[in-house]
Amino acid sequence: MPRVEVLKTYKIAIGGQLPRTESGRYYPLTGKNGTPLANVSLSSRKDLRNAVVAARSACGGWSGRAAFNRGQILYRIAEMMEGRKAQFIDELMLQGSSRAAAEKEVTMSIDRLVYYSGWCDKYQQSFGTVNPVASSHFNFSVPEPTGVVAIVAPEESGLLGLVSVVAPCIAGGNTCVVLASEQRPLSSITFAEVLATSDVPGGVVNILTGTTKELLSHFASHMDVNALVYCRHDAAEKMSIVQLGAGNVKRTMVWEKDWTKDEQENPYLLLELQEIKTTWHPIENIGASGAKY
Amino acid sequence: MKNSNALPDFRTSPVVDHVGIEERVARFTTRSIKKASKVQALKLALNMIDLTTLEGKDTPGKVAQMCYKALHLCDQLPGLPTVAAVCVYPTHVRQAKAALSGSPIKVASVATAFPSGNTTREIKLSDTRFAVSEGADEVDMVISRGEFLQGNYAFVHDEIAAVKEACGSARLKVILETGELSTLDNVRRASDIAIHAGADFIKTSTGKIQPAATMPVTLVMLQAIKDHYYKTGKMVGMKPAGGISTAKLAVQYLVMLHETLGDAWMTNQWFRFGASSLANDLLMQVAKEARGPYQGKDYFSND
Numbered sequence: 001m002p003r004v005e006v007l008k009t010y011k012i013a014i015g016g017q018l019p020r021t022e023s024g025r026y027y028p029l030t031g032k033n034g035t036p037l038a039n040v041s042l043s044s045r046k047d048l049r050n051a052v053v054a055a056r057s058a059c060g061g062w063s064g065r066a067a068f069n070r071g072q073i074l075y076r077i078a079e080m081m082e083g084r085k086a087q088f089i090d091e092l093m094l095q096g097s098s099r100a101a102a103e104k105e106v107t108m109s110i111d112r113l114v115y116y117s118g119w120c121d122k123y124q125q126s127f128g129t130v131n132p133v134a135s136s137h138f139n140f141s142v143p144e145p146t147g148v149v150a151i152v153a154p155e156e157s158g159l160l161g162l163v164s165v166v167a168p169c170i171a172g173g174n175t176c177v178v179l180a181s182e183q184r185p186l187s188s189i190t191f192a193e194v195l196a197t198s199d200v201p202g203g204v205v206n207i208l209t210g211t212t213k214e215l216l217s218h219f220a221s222h223m224d225v226n227a228l229v230y231c232r233h234d235a236a237e238k239m240s241i242v243q244l245g246a247g248n249v250k251r252t253m254v255w256e257k258d259w260t261k262d263e264q265e266n267p268y269l270l271l272e273l274q275e276i277k278t279t280w281h282p283i284e285n286i287g288a289s290g291a292k293y
Numbered sequence: 294m295k296n297s298n299a300l301p302d303f304r305t306s307p308v309v310d311h312v313g314i315e316e317r318v319a320r321f322t323t324r325s326i327k328k329a330s331k332v333q334a335l336k337l338a339l340n341m342i343d344l345t346t347l348e349g350k351d352t353p354g355k356v357a358q359m360c361y362k363a364l365h366l367c368d369q370l371p372g373l374p375t376v377a378a379v380c381v382y383p384t385h386v387r388q389a390k391a392a393l394s395g396s397p398i399k400v401a402s403v404a405t406a407f408p409s410g411n412t413t414r415e416i417k418l419s420d421t422r423f424a425v426s427e428g429a430d431e432v433d434m435v436i437s438r439g440e441f442l443q444g445n446y447a448f449v450h451d452e453i454a455a456v457k458e459a460c461g462s463a464r465l466k467v468i469l470e471t472g473e474l475s476t477l478d479n480v481r482r483a484s485d486i487a488i489h490a491g492a493d494f495i496k497t498s499t500g501k502i503q504p505a506a507t508m509p510v511t512l513v514m515l516q517a518i519k520d521h522y523y524k525t526g527k528m529v530g531m532k533p534a535g536g537i538s539t540a541k542l543a544v545q546y547l548v549m550l551h552e553t554l555g556d557a558w559m560t561n562q563w564f565r566f567g568a569s570s571l572a573n574d575l576l577m578q579v580a581k582e583a584r585g586p587y588q589g590k591d592y593f594s595n596d
Contacts, residue, residue, distance in 0.1 A: 049587055056590075224589030247586055 009039045010185065012047060012209060013192035015054030016202015021210075022046045029095075029185070037094050040185050043210035045218045048177065051206035052224055055148045055175040058203030063145045063173035067121035073199045074117030074171060078110045080198040084190070085110075088159060091186040095158060108260065109163040115265045116167040123172065123267050127274070138281040143274035145173035146251060147226035150219040152212060154231040154259060158184030161259045162191065165231060168270040170204055174227075177206045179219065185209040212237060220244035220252070227251035227273060303446045306485045307520070309477040309513055318508040321549045331544070332582050338543040339366065339575050340374035341561045342568055343401055343532065346381060346596070347408075347500065356385045359596055360392035367576045367593065370583060376572065377561035378431060382407075383424040390428035401431035401466070405456060408470075408499035410435035414452060421459040432456070433466040435499060436483065438473045446486055453490035466494035466532055466565075471510045472502035480510055484517035494530035500567065505535025508549060515553040528557065534567025540578040543571055569596065 009026065011018045023044035029037045041047075062070070081088065085106055092102035128142040149169050154161030158181040169176050180188035192207045208215070212232070220228055220241040228250055230241055238254055245252040253272060257264055326334055344363050346355055356379075363376050378399035381389050386402045393400060402424035405417035417434070424432055434456050440448045457465050467487040471480050487495050495514055498505040511533045518529045531550070537543055543566060550564055558564055573595075577588040 052587065218587065221586035222589070223586055223592060244586075248589065248592075 007036060007038060010041060010189040010209065012041045012043055013189070013195070013205070013207040014047065014051045014203075015058070015206065016196065018189075018192065018196065022050070029183075031094055032096060038186060040189075040209050043179075043208040043215065045215060047208055047210075048215055048218050048222075051177040051208060052148060052150075052222055054203035054206055055177050056224055058175045058201055059145075059147055061201055062170070062175055062204050065173075067124065067173075070171065070173065071117045071120030074113055074120060074167065076198045077194060077200065078113035078117065080194045081106070081110050081113065081191075084194060087190060088187055091190060092159060092184075095184045095186060105157070105160045105260075109160045112160070112163055112265060113167050116171040116270065119168075119267050119270060120171045123270055123274075126267065127271055127276075131278070133280070136283055138283050139278065140281070141276050141278040143172070143271065144277050146273050146275055147174060148224060149174045149176045149273055150222070150225045150228045151176050151178040152216065152219065152228070152230045152232060153178050153180050153188070155181050155183065155233075157181070157259045159187035159191065161231060162188050164257075164259045164264055165229060165255065165269075166205055168267075169229070169273050170200075172270045172273050174273050175204045175206075177208065177219075177225070179212065179215055180207055180209045182209070182211055216241065217244055220250070221247055223248045225250060227253070229253055229255055229273075231255045231257075300447060300450060301485075301489065303450075303482050303486055306478075306482040309481050311477055311509075314477060314509045314512055318512055318549070321508065321552065322545050324545075324548045326544055326548070328582075332579065334544045334547055335540055335575050335579050335582075336372075336374055337559065338540070338547060338566065339572065339579075340377060341565050342376040342572055342575075343378045343380045343534070343565045344376045344572060345379070345500070345534070345567055345569050347403060351382060351385060353385070353388055355596070356381055356388055357392060360389055362572070362594060362596055363393065363398050364396055366572065367580070370576070370580055373576075373579070377565055380433065380567065383420060383427060383429070386424055386427035386429045399430040400428060401433055402427070402429035403433045403435075403499075404429075405434040407433070407435055407468075408501040410437050411439070414455060417452070418455060418459045421456050425459070425461055425463050429463055431464045431466060431494075432460050433468055433496060435468045435470060436487065438470055441474070441479070441483055441486075446482075449483075450486050450490045453487055453492060457491040464493040464530075465491070466496045466530070467492040468496045468499055468534075469514075470499055470502055471497050471506075472504050477509065477513050480513045481517055484514045485521075488517060488521050488529050492529060494532050494565070496532040496534055496565075496567065498533075498535040498567075500535035503536075506533035506537055506567075508545065511546065512549060512553065515550065519554055522554075528563060530563040530565065531558070532565040532567055534565075537566055537568050538570045538574060540571075540575045543575065 011020050021041040021043045025042040026039040027042050029040050031037045088106045089102045131139040133139040151165050221244040241252045363379050366373050378401045380401040383402045389400045404421040404424045406412040469483045573593045580588045
């Protein structure tokens with residue numbers, strides 16, 4: 001008797017756990033010839049709500065962690081991905097990539113994590129400044145994480161696109177809730193399984209699968225989300241996030257980029273998700289001693 | 294010939310079916326409460342809160358701020374009730390009473406060497422009298438868990454009765470500290486003792502011991518209240534305290550209350566939540582229903 005293969009149900013990632021969607025709904029994903037690939041969770045707004053709560057409670061611990069340790073953890077994610085390279089390549093090929101393209105996408109994703117792990121304890125001094133002021137103050141500006149970031153991940157690049165946005169976000173001490181690619185979601189959930197086994201504290205990266213039609217307005221209007229990064233191309237959706245995001249003066253930004261380009265490895269993406277805090281620290285009259293800051 | 298004034302034998306309190314209680318509780322959590330009924334439940338829960346600060350570091354400033362919060366839960370949301378009471382240490386009662394004068398909000402005070410209760414009866418009674426003389430409308434006492442666990446039920450009973458007498462017209466809430474009683478059978482027995490000794494309310498916990506209030510423990514206590522009501526026709530109140538911090542959980546408690554004791558108990562005269570962070574979560578859910586988007590903590594006062 002021929003064996004019937006077990007079709008995997010891809011779950012979602014909330015608060016360090018991999019639960020099923022609260023709604024109990026799924027959508028089938030099919031491969032090139034219409035063969036069924038997997039059942040993918042169709043997340044509801046309540047999953048989103050729970051994910052934001054998880055991201056918020058993880059925020060203090062993650063941003064307060066030593067920068068160097070955040071770098072170590074990002075590097076650990078890269079290590080764990082390296083170990084599951086074959087699975088990632090298989091999944092990308094199932095979703096329509098050629099072997100060469102899939103291999104390239106996986107290695108670039110790993111490299112990108114290594115790249116941002118290096119920046120974890122370096123962007124502060126690169127972007128922080130000591131400012132000249134005319135009064136008796138030591139005046140300096142330092143970047144601080146924006147907080148909870150909602151990410152609508154790129155649609156066409158299921159793994160590399162996702163990693164390229166999540167890495168600079170968490171490298172900068174933010175926590176995030178990600179809506180994965182709708183038609184290429186498999187690697188995002190496998191990525192969540194990697195995160196769960198690589199020292200990343202629960203709640204730092206929460207990954208949902210589902211549709212923007214159902215979830216985008218809740219991402220954009222949620223009062224406890226501090227920034228929204230939108231990586232797709234729909235003009236009406238871009239307009240709506242700006243309008244809905246105004247409710248809590250959320251930072252909304254559209255990142256439409258070719259994620260396969262090396263130029264997407266840059267610290268300025270990390271800086272986009274930072275707030276600059278300037279401190280005026282009173283000091284003695286420095287003019288008299290001739291010192292200058 | 295049986296002496297009708299003698300204490301009942303508390304060893305014969307009903308034995309609790311642990312599995313049955315868990316199953317029953319699991320069902321309460323599956324009720325679907327939406328839209329208008331949800332808003333009503335949220336507002337009722339707000340109205341049942343004993344807003345509490347019971348810390349060694351309490352200051353007059355903290356108490357003043359909490360009393361202000363009790364009066365102004367969220368002025369941007371019209372039609373909100375106030376909380377039921379504020380709950381403080383005896384030394385802060387006078388201040389809280391003054392801050393809340395003219396409002397329907399009661400002042401509750403813990404007494405009897407809260408939270409351990411490890412002191413002499415004399416001190417417990419004078420602690421109670423002090424709280425009442427400062428103006429407390431309600432007194433939250435702790436039972437002597439050590440004596441209870443040794444089987445000295447008469448001691449525990451008499452102590453509660455003595456504190457009840459010292460309370461005068463103030464209502465007495467008896468804290469069983471269920472986290473230290475180990476079994477549901479003990480919880481049931483302690484509930485029976487407290488009710489028989491004259492408690493106006495029975496309360497789960499001090500909030501200082503984990504686990505604090507849980508739904509199974511609360512259900513066992515509600516059943517003790519129900520049995521007492523059937524036997525004597527007298528109502529006793531219930532106050533779960535500690536660990537109830539989300540609106541969803543609070544609504545599940547209300548479901549349990551309604552399905553165990555019924556409509557008559559669905560008021561802050563007979564049911565309270567001892568909580569501090571629950572209020573904000575309830576407010577966020579009320580605001581969500583009123584405004585649409587999910588709310589964030591940043592837009593609600595801390596305490």
